Amino acid sequence: MLSLFLFALLASAAQRSAVDALIVDGLQVGFYGQSCPEAEATISDIVNNEIAMDRGISPGLIRLFFHDCFITGCDASILLDESPAGDVPEKESSANGFTLVGLRTIDIAKSTLESMCPRTVSCADILAFAARDAAVAAGLPSYDVAAGRRDGMRSNMDDLPGNFPVPGHHVPRLTELFSQRGLSQEDMVVLSGAHSIGGAHCFMFSNRIYGFSEEADVDPSLDPEFAARLRQVCPPRNPDDDPQQAPKVKFDSQTGEKLDSAYYSELLARRGLLTSDNALIEDPQTRAMVEAFAGDDAMWQQKFAEAMQRVGMLDVLIGEGKGQVRKQCRLVNGQEQQQQPQLPWFRHQQRLPWSRQRRPRRPFPHHPVADLINGFFRGFH
Numbered sequence: 001m002l003s004l005f006l007f008a009l010l011a012s013a014a015q016r017s018a019v020d021a022l023i024v025d026g027l028q029v030g031f032y033g034q035s036c037p038e039a040e041a042t043i044s045d046i047v048n049n050e051i052a053m054d055r056g057i058s059p060g061l062i063r064l065f066f067h068d069c070f071i072t073g074c075d076a077s078i079l080l081d082e083s084p085a086g087d088v089p090e091k092e093s094s095a096n097g098f099t100l101v102g103l104r105t106i107d108i109a110k111s112t113l114e115s116m117c118p119r120t121v122s123c124a125d126i127l128a129f130a131a132r133d134a135a136v137a138a139g140l141p142s143y144d145v146a147a148g149r150r151d152g153m154r155s156n157m158d159d160l161p162g163n164f165p166v167p168g169h170h171v172p173r174l175t176e177l178f179s180q181r182g183l184s185q186e187d188m189v190v191l192s193g194a195h196s197i198g199g200a201h202c203f204m205f206s207n208r209i210y211g212f213s214e215e216a217d218v219d220p221s222l223d224p225e226f227a228a229r230l231r232q233v234c235p236p237r238n239p240d241d242d243p244q245q246a247p248k249v250k251f252d253s254q255t256g257e258k259l260d261s262a263y264y265s266e267l268l269a270r271r272g273l274l275t276s277d278n279a280l281i282e283d284p285q286t287r288a289m290v291e292a293f294a295g296d297d298a299m300w301q302q303k304f305a306e307a308m309q310r311v312g313m314l315d316v317l318i319g320e321g322k323g324q325v326r327k328q329c330r331l332v333n334g335q336e337q338q339q340q341p342q343l344p345w346f347r348h349q350q351r352l353p354w355s356r357q358r359r360p361r362r363p364f365p366h367h368p369v370a371d372l373i374n375g376f377f378r379g380f381h
């Protein structure tokens, strides 16, 4: 009798721990299993289709997810075109703007899911699934994405300065910013490995290849051959240049479409594109991590997947009382009726009821090139 009781107790404990493993900080793997069983597969199909048409979507989605979660948590605030409070949204910050890639993919996924299961799958979850699918499409072994996030209702570009890493940052500042978000220094180094795919516009690193200092035109920490190649691709900066026309250079010129640890080997070869990339080999602690990851692709991939799962937990909104499930990822519910997209904003004279304090909206992107470049190199201090 006693042994039967003990057996039942052990069996129920085992069952509970299997379930607990699926529920992480209130999010749940398989969250849409009942309410929208095809959600994850549909998102994956859409992401893969989009990537088949444009490889650049893959890095774009991973970056979009990181930029969303790092500021006010994974609440899809980066996707909002408008903030009901009248704030200029995150999207228009100089850290985002036209450099964001993948927004259209999220729109396609959302409208498809709305037709399948209306008001069920949040934009924040779509972004988390899409980032995973993008990473897998770039060669990362798949990982579980716990879901159940709800969408936020505000977005303000003023939340970025002082809270967001920029290309001019060095390890102490990067570590500080990540630790403010509950992420370790190792997470920072591991996640920076996302720079194994995609690239950066010339103005993000042109301070390293032109007029670096009074003594050296080119950053001496760069491999000279690599610097010469960068100078061929990137002409000297001119304040009149349209930043949107700036060339984009791949972070990893060797295996730039594969999410692998070659990024770290490139850093050790002094071919890191951004100051913040190169900084990882200048600090003894982070250099040791770079060396370890450079030599062990499988270990880095495993750590990257785990770090992405941790990013996906940042300040999530969970439960009916928090946030909402948006109908459109670009607008908070209720805004879509009030918005008249056929009218350009400069002709849209009357005040909208939800935006008494609304600042006048200029054509996107509204930052002059100098703001964009200065914002990055001054590091929003």
Ligand code: HEM
Pocket (backbone or CB within 6 Å): 056, 058, 059, 060, 062, 063, 066, 099, 100, 101, 165, 166, 167, 168, 169, 174, 188, 191, 192, 194, 195, 197, 198, 199, 200, 201, 202, 204, 274, 276
């Ligand atoms: C550590 C601090 C970081 C800094 C300073 C930084 C900065 C940048 C910059 C300046 C670009 C170039 C954007 C452009 O010119 O279009 C970029 C691209 C990118 N970043 Fe980061 N980043 C950081 C960390 C991360 C993290 C943690 C992730 C993801 C987990 C990430 C993912 C990416 C990806 C995938 C791209 C390529 C985007 C594309 O090609 O469209 N970055 N990053």
